Amino acid sequence: MSMEVRHVMGHVAIAVHEDASFAEIVSTLRRFAVGAVTVIDRDRRPVGIVSEDDLLLKEIGTARGGLLPLTRERRTERRKSAAVTAGDLMTSPAIVVTPGTPVRDAAEKMHASHVKQLPVIDPVTGRVCGTLHQSDVLRVFERPLGELHDEIVALVRDQLGLDPGALAFDVVGGVVTITGEAMADDVERLVRAVRRVDGVVAVVPEVETRPRGEAAVYPPVY
Numbered sequence: 001m002s003m004e005v006r007h008v009m010g011h012v013a014i015a016v017h018e019d020a021s022f023a024e025i026v027s028t029l030r031r032f033a034v035g036a037v038t039v040i041d042r043d044r045r046p047v048g049i050v051s052e053d054d055l056l057l058k059e060i061g062t063a064r065g066g067l068l069p070l071t072r073e074r075r076t077e078r079r080k081s082a083a084v085t086a087g088d089l090m091t092s093p094a095i096v097v098t099p100g101t102p103v104r105d106a107a108e109k110m111h112a113s114h115v116k117q118l119p120v121i122d123p124v125t126g127r128v129c130g131t132l133h134q135s136d137v138l139r140v141f142e143r144p145l146g147e148l149h150d151e152i153v154a155l156v157r158d159q160l161g162l163d164p165g166a167l168a169f170d171v172v173g174g175v176v177t178i179t180g181e182a183m184a185d186d187v188e189r190l191v192r193a194v195r196r197v198d199g200v201v202a203v204v205p206e207v208e209t210r211p212r213g214e215a216a217v218y219p220p221v222y
Contacts, residue, residue: 002102002103002104002198003102003103003140003143003198003199004099004100004101004102004103005097005098005099005100005101005102005103005106005120005132006099006100007103008103008132008136008137008139008140009099009120009130009131009132009136010130010131010132010133010136011129011130012032012130012131013038013044013119013120013128013129013130013131014028014032014034014037014038014117014131015037015038015039015040015044015046015119015128016028016037016038016039016040016050016086017039017040017041017042017086018039018040018041018047018085018086018087018090019085019086019087020039020085020086021084021085022055022058022083022084022085022089024086025037025050025055025086025089026055029052029055034117034131034133035051035052035116035117036049036050036051036052036115036116036117037049037050037086038094038119038128038131039086039087039090039092039094040127040128043126043127044127044128045121045125045126045127045128046094046096046119046121046128047087047090047092047093047094048086048087048090048091048092048093048094049090049091049092049094049095049115049119050086050089050090050091051091051115054089054090054091055089058083094119095109095113095115095118096118096119096120096121097109097118097119097120097121097132098120098121098122098123099120099122099123099129099130100123103137103140103198104196104198106118106132106137107137110134110137116133116134117131117132117133117134118131118132119131119132120132140198140199141174141199141201142199143198143199145171148171148174148197148199148200149169149171151197152169152171152176152194152197152200153169155193155194155197156190156193156194159193160186160189160190160193162182162186162190166180166181166182167179167180167181167182167190167207168180169194173201174199174200174201174202175200175201175202175203175204176194176200176202176203176204177203177204177205177206178190178191178194178203178204178205178206178207179206179207180207180208181207181208181209182207182208182209183209184209187205187207187209190205190207191203191205
């Protein structure tokens with residue numbers, strides 16, 4: 001089973017209200033040592049994000065590139081440089097996840113949106129209930145080796161329909177070395193499936209193929 005956000009998230013909701021002042025936002029960022037803060041409405045539902053980059057526009061002001069064409073991005077920068085509340089400073093809408101979101105999906109959201117944290121919302125109320133940081137996502141690589149091994153065995157048996165007794169999985173530092181025997185056309189999907197297990201860094205297949213019995217050592221798959 002894939003790890004979900006609930007397994008690694010922080011349960012402190014780092015947020016400010018829409019009417020929070022510039023100084024309040026700075027104080028919150030410094031207090032929790034984060035690079036961004038969620039902006040919430042009166043019902044504690046996230047409506048946007050204010051990052052350190054947004055705040056830096058106040059220092060840069062409108063002097064930067066004053067003679068450049070007034071593009072949509074420049075208009076946004078000018079608006080934010082003049083803003084004094086979270087509601088005016090924020091980037092909206094907020095990109096969110098729920099406790100049941102797979103960690104892998106959350107990581108993909110972070111990467112695609114170029115953000116380092118995501119607000120976690122209750123799927124029923126829509127209210128913010130925690131925060132997911134990049135460092136939280138990386139905790140999947142600290143899973144106990146026994147837990148990781150058991151999940152791989154279950155995956156091979158229940159999802160791939162292969163006999164785990166014909167294979168051995170040696171897990172060291174997140175690198176899974178697979179030995180034993182398998183049909184040649186099963187090796188590729190075996191490696192692909194194991195690689196997607198949360199906490200696996202790489203897979204090294206050293207599997208003998210059947211029925212010919214000829215050893216076929218495959219290169220590492222990352």
